[in-house]
Amino acid sequence: MAAYFLRRIGYGVITLLGVLLLLFVLFFAVTDPDDIARKAVGERARPEVYAQWKTNHGYDKPLIINTGATGAGRFTDTLLAEHYRRMLTFDFGRSDADDSPISRRLREGALPSLGITVPLFVMGLVVSVAVALFVAFFRETYIDRVVLVLCMLTMSVAGLLYIIAGQYLVGQLLRWFPISGFDPNPAVVARFLALPVLVGVLSGFGADTRFYRTIFLEEIGRDYVRTARAKGCGDARVMVRHVLRNALIPILTNVVVQIPFLFTGALLLESFFGIPGLGALTVEAIQGNDFSTLRTMVYLGALLFIAGQILTDISYALADPRVRLG
Amino acid sequence: MHWVSDILVVLLASAAVGVCRYVSGDRFWRENATELWRRRPFAIAIVGAYLLIALMDSISWVDPASDANALTSGKPRTIIDRLFVPETFTEASYSAPLASVAFYGGQPLLHPGAHLLGTDLLGRDVVYRTLKGVRVALLIGGLTSLVVIPIALLFGVSAGYFGRRIDDAVFFAMTVLASVPTLLLLIALIMVLGKGTVQVCVALGVTGWVHFCRIARGETLKLRETDFIAAARALGVRDGTIIRRHILPNIAHLVIITFALSFTALVLSETILSYLGIGLDGSWGQMIDQARNELSRTPVIWWNLTGASIALFTLVLAVNMIADAMRDVIDPRTRREG
Amino acid sequence: MSAPLLAVENLSISFPGEAGPVRVVDRVSLSIARGETLALVGESGSGKSMTALAMMRLVPKPGRIQPGAHIAFEGRDLLSLSVPDMRAVRGAGIGMIFQEPMTSLNPVTTVGDQVLEAIELHAKLSRAQARSHVIELFGLVGIPDAKHRFGAYPHQLSGGLKQRVMIAMAMAMRPRLLIADEPTTALDATIRAQILELLRDLSAKTETAVLLITHDFGVVNEVADRVAVMYAGEIVEEGSRGELLGHPRHPYTQGLLRSIPKAEARGHRLEEIKGSVPRPGHWPTGCRFHPRCPHAFAPCPGTEPQRTTVSATQAACCHLLDRSVEP
Numbered sequence: 001m002a003a004y005f006l007r008r009i010g011y012g013v014i015t016l017l018g019v020l021l022l023l024f025v026l027f028f029a030v031t032d033p034d035d036i037a038r039k040a041v042g043e044r045a046r047p048e049v050y051a052q053w054k055t056n057h058g059y060d061k062p063l064i065i066n067t068g069a070t071g072a073g074r075f076t077d078t079l080l081a082e083h084y085r086r087m088l089t090f091d092f093g094r095s096d097a098d099d100s101p102i103s104r105r106l107r108e109g110a111l112p113s114l115g116i117t118v119p120l121f122v123m124g125l126v127v128s129v130a131v132a133l134f135v136a137f138f139r140e141t142y143i144d145r146v147v148l149v150l151c152m153l154t155m156s157v158a159g160l161l162y163i164i165a166g167q168y169l170v171g172q173l174l175r176w177f178p179i180s181g182f183d184p185n186p187a188v189v190a191r192f193l194a195l196p197v198l199v200g201v202l203s204g205f206g207a208d209t210r211f212y213r214t215i216f217l218e219e220i221g222r223d224y225v226r227t228a229r230a231k232g233c234g235d236a237r238v239m240v241r242h243v244l245r246n247a248l249i250p251i252l253t254n255v256v257v258q259i260p261f262l263f264t265g266a267l268l269l270e271s272f273f274g275i276p277g278l279g280a281l282t283v284e285a286i287q288g289n290d291f292s293t294l295r296t297m298v299y300l301g302a303l304l305f306i307a308g309q310i311l312t313d314i315s316y317a318l319a320d321p322r323v324r325l326g
Numbered sequence: 327m328h329w330v331s332d333i334l335v336v337l338l339a340s341a342a343v344g345v346c347r348y349v350s351g352d353r354f355w356r357e358n359a360t361e362l363w364r365r366r367p368f369a370i371a372i373v374g375a376y377l378l379i380a381l382m383d384s385i386s387w388v389d390p391a392s393d394a395n396a397l398t399s400g401k402p403r404t405i406i407d408r409l410f411v412p413e414t415f416t417e418a419s420y421s422a423p424l425a426s427v428a429f430y431g432g433q434p435l436l437h438p439g440a441h442l443l444g445t446d447l448l449g450r451d452v453v454y455r456t457l458k459g460v461r462v463a464l465l466i467g468g469l470t471s472l473v474v475i476p477i478a479l480l481f482g483v484s485a486g487y488f489g490r491r492i493d494d495a496v497f498f499a500m501t502v503l504a505s506v507p508t509l510l511l512l513i514a515l516i517m518v519l520g521k522g523t524v525q526v527c528v529a530l531g532v533t534g535w536v537h538f539c540r541i542a543r544g545e546t547l548k549l550r551e552t553d554f555i556a557a558a559r560a561l562g563v564r565d566g567t568i569i570r571r572h573i574l575p576n577i578a579h580l581v582i583i584t585f586a587l588s589f590t591a592l593v594l595s596e597t598i599l600s601y602l603g604i605g606l607d608g609s610w611g612q613m614i615d616q617a618r619n620e621l622s623r624t625p626v627i628w629w630n631l632t633g634a635s636i637a638l639f640t641l642v643l644a645v646n647m648i649a650d651a652m653r654d655v656i657d658p659r660t661r662r663e664g
Numbered sequence: 665m666s667a668p669l670l671a672v673e674n675l676s677i678s679f680p681g682e683a684g685p686v687r688v689v690d691r692v693s694l695s696i697a698r699g700e701t702l703a704l705v706g707e708s709g710s711g712k713s714m715t716a717l718a719m720m721r722l723v724p725k726p727g728r729i730q731p732g733a734h735i736a737f738e739g740r741d742l743l744s745l746s747v748p749d750m751r752a753v754r755g756a757g758i759g760m761i762f763q764e765p766m767t768s769l770n771p772v773t774t775v776g777d778q779v780l781e782a783i784e785l786h787a788k789l790s791r792a793q794a795r796s797h798v799i800e801l802f803g804l805v806g807i808p809d810a811k812h813r814f815g816a817y818p819h820q821l822s823g824g825l826k827q828r829v830m831i832a833m834a835m836a837m838r839p840r841l842l843i844a845d846e847p848t849t850a851l852d853a854t855i856r857a858q859i860l861e862l863l864r865d866l867s868a869k870t871e872t873a874v875l876l877i878t879h880d881f882g883v884v885n886e887v888a889d890r891v892a893v894m895y896a897g898e899i900v901e902e903g904s905r906g907e908l909l910g911h912p913r914h915p916y917t918q919g920l921l922r923s924i925p926k927a928e929a930r931g932h933r934l935e936e937i938k939g940s941v942p943r944p945g946h947w948p949t950g951c952r953f954h955p956r957c958p959h960a961f962a963p964c965p966g967t968e969p970q971r972t973t974v975s976a977t978q979a980a981c982c983h984l985l986d987r988s989v990e991p
Contacts, residue, residue, distance in 0.1 A: 015498075015505050018505075019505050026518045027518065030518050031517075031518050140726060152643065152646055152647065152650070155590075156590070156639050157635075158594050158597040158614065158635070158638055158639075158642075160598060161614065161639075164618050164621065164631070172622065222767065223764055223767040223768040224767065226724075226762065227760075227768045228770065229722055230760040230762075231754065231781065231785060232751050232753075232755030232756065232782070232785045233751075233781070241781075246770065246772055267598075282510070283602060286602050298506055298511065301510045302506045305507060306505050320772065321819070
């Protein structure tokens with residue numbers, strides 16, 4: 001078991017190194033650092049300002065091979081080596097757009113982001129698993145069909161529209177919650193998060209419910225369910241004790257994979273509802289051509305994803321006795 | 327860049343004709359197509375209508391007799407353009423559906439009662455803009471798949487079939503790409519490649535091929551272990567022949583279903599890109615994005631948002647329904663009697 | 665003879681099909697006395713498993729038991745019981761074991777807990793009491809090292825042990841009837857004999873009646889008191905073991921028996937019944953066996969044969985036995 005975990009973590013590290021290579025190709029090789037610098041300081045800036053900016057932001061080295069250096073420096077004193085070193089030590093430097101330290105902005109944005117993603121994640125999961133279980137219980141009846149049609153309809157609406165419609169309906173017509181904004185004060189924070197969480201849950205509802213329903217139906221069709229019924233289990237007990245318990249394994253896999261996507265899924269919500277989280281930071285970076293911040297966000301997203309994958313595999317191994325006990 | 331999309335339209339159209347000929351020639355596919363048509367006639371008709379509109383908006387030419395005026399400046403115009411004549415069929419600014427006076431100010435319109443869904447801020451007809459969006463939406467899905475499917479099949483099938491080094495390499499590439507959250511990777515690619523139809527589609531393709539590839543690889547791995555492939559190998563059939571004759575036809579249904587499902591995801595994700603300011607010009611996403619503050623005006627300007635939203639919703643719903651039915655029809659495990 | 669433990673009358677089961685409902689079981693009647701072992705024999709697709717599931721009211725959706733059927737168990741009609749009452753019968757009154765011990769056990773729960781659940785559902789026992797009862801049961805069905813095996817997961821046990829767990833689960837509440845649906849089909853030949861012996865011993869010791877579903881006359885020969893043969897949804901012949909194995913009257917039963925390899929017939933080509941069981945919804949008219957029957961004659965394709973009594977215990981549905989239609 002320990003060997004399995006170690007191997008799994010080792011592969012995760014290798015994948016992360018691959019992601020960093022991909023980022024290097026995209027942000028240093030395909031994008032010319034000179035372009036970034038020119039965009040940042042303006043076309044007409046003096047050469048000294050331009051050179052100074054490049055030095056400050058770490059764009060002043062050769063890409064892969066430093067012909068000017070000697071010994072190991074030929075390879076270590078380059079953008080590639082620098083990129084790996086900084087990303088792996090979480091030294092993200094300064095924003096290309098406004099020179100603010102990226103790590104400070106990450107720290108500031110983390111809390112509001114978690115404030116929206118955690119409730120969104122928990123509520124979305126509970127709602128869709130509960131509805132899916134309910135629908136699977138009433139499979140092949142009109143309840144099942146109605147919910148399936150509802151899922152299909154909600155799946156076919158663009159996420160952007162949910163936000164627009166949600167702001168209009170709840171915020172403007174009904175005036176239940178503020179349309180946008182954020183106040184970290186715990187007494188009022190819920191008022192600002194309610195609407196984005198509601199919109200987020202709704203936009204993911206259809207696809208998730210259908211997915212979980214399929215899992216439940218697959219489990220319901222298995223032989224052990226028939227065995228449970230043959231020994232006198234009632235329908236509810238069969239669903240909870242047998243079906244749900246077995247379905248938890250595939251559900252778990254799906255859920256852990258979603259964790260980093262919440263991080264990006266909040267992109268639109270945060271920016272739209274004026275929540276100063278990491279998603280909003282990313283949108284700002286896109287609009288302001290802030291490559292260094294964007295690079296950092298992509299890296300962190302991938303890092304979270306890989307960690308999530310490793311966690312999934314480990315929890316999968318622990319949850320399923322067939323894997324745990326070999 | 328207009329010629330690029332012209333070539334693509336020709337490619338897409340010939341691919342469609344090829345698929346139709348193959349389907350009508352093969353019993354399995356013909357029966358499935360018939361069954362699909364029996365189950366979802368409306369959805370198929372809707373998609374057909376969208377295709378027709380997109381085609382009408384793709385055939386363009388310069389007519390020396392009528393286009394030689396200053397308004398069109400000699401650019402090629404499509405059938406849709408010729409039907410609407412957007413150069414003259416405009417107003418000064420907003421007007422409500424079928425109104426005869428302008429929304430603000432109340433001056434009489436140039437074309438009273440002629441704008442079925444009103445006009446937008448710049449006075450453009452909303453129906454015209456919505457119809458123009460059809461082609462963009464289909465290009466996003468169609469073009470991306472055209473890039474993605476061959477690449478994904480090549481890598482996925484060879485990884486699954488040959489295994490070992492090739493599989494390791496493809497699997498590593500897939501893991502790396504899949505590790506970056508899709509939306510972030512998409513944004514990064516478009517930021518780096520620049521905006522534009524082809525760039526956006528390439529970016530969507532790079533993020534999209536992993537999914538296809540994983541399915542192709544998994545299915546090939548499964549097929550390779552089956553008896554009929556083992557028999558073909560034992561008989562000394564060449565690898566290329568086995569892949570062409572036995573593996574590709576057996577994963578075709580999965581590819582089609584995955585395509586239909588990813589099509590809707592592509593069209594929907596374009597709206598997000600539009601919101602971020604990196605979407606395609608003339609897409610519904612852009613229309614929705616531009617109209618997103620109009621709901622907060624009093625009186626409410628709803629038609630601009632409605633046109634694009636309904637067009638988008640209808641297309642995605644129809645494709646979703648077809649994909650769902652297709653899965654039921656092709657996959658015998660989920661095929662219900664009656 | 666007193667009232668039978670279980671009496672099935674006029675049982676028909678249908679599934680919705682492309683062109684209206686399709687019957688998979690057609691007007692089946694049979695009965696089992698207390699302590700008796702009845703073997704229900706037939707090829708796959710003949711409807712025997714569905715008949716067994718109907719007795720537990722576990723016919724999978726969207727299948728339906730047609731109105732007009734009666735299943736009397738200890739004098740109560742199971743088909744008109746309330747859902748909670750039926751639940752009380754399952755496991756306590758009637759136990760059931762299935763063909764595939766590999767998939768019939770819940771993979772994420774220990775086998776001990778699964779047997780424990782069968783007890784918990786029907787008896788108010790403390791967990792410790794129930795646990796010791798389970799361990800006792802494990803010993804009874806021949807699971808070695810029962811205490812240790814309580815906490816094992818299904819995948820850690822062999823097929824034979826898993827089937828023993830299934831038997832322990834079905835017998836946990838000392839049911840009056842045990843339905844065993846092909847209990848040995850998925851097992852190796854040596855294990856098969858052990859499981860059959862266990863079933864025979866248990867049924868004798870606890871006076872449990874057994875409905876054994878099988879396609880294997882070897883199994884029939886070893887454990888059955890009486891035999892009923894099913895073909896295309898119908899019971900075509902029934903009788904005591906001796907009668908059916910010694911003097912089968914229906915050509916289908918005769919064909920089945922001839923297709924068993926025998927030691928004395930070495931060197932001869934094994935006989936088989938030509939063709940295969942027709943699919944539900946595609947049953948021939950008249951006698952459903954006539955297209956495959958070597959003795960088919962004039963009335964067979966047209967009229968359905970009536971049940972003809974041959975002895976006090978043997979009866980068959982065949983025109984050859986019906987004196988009113990002489991060939």
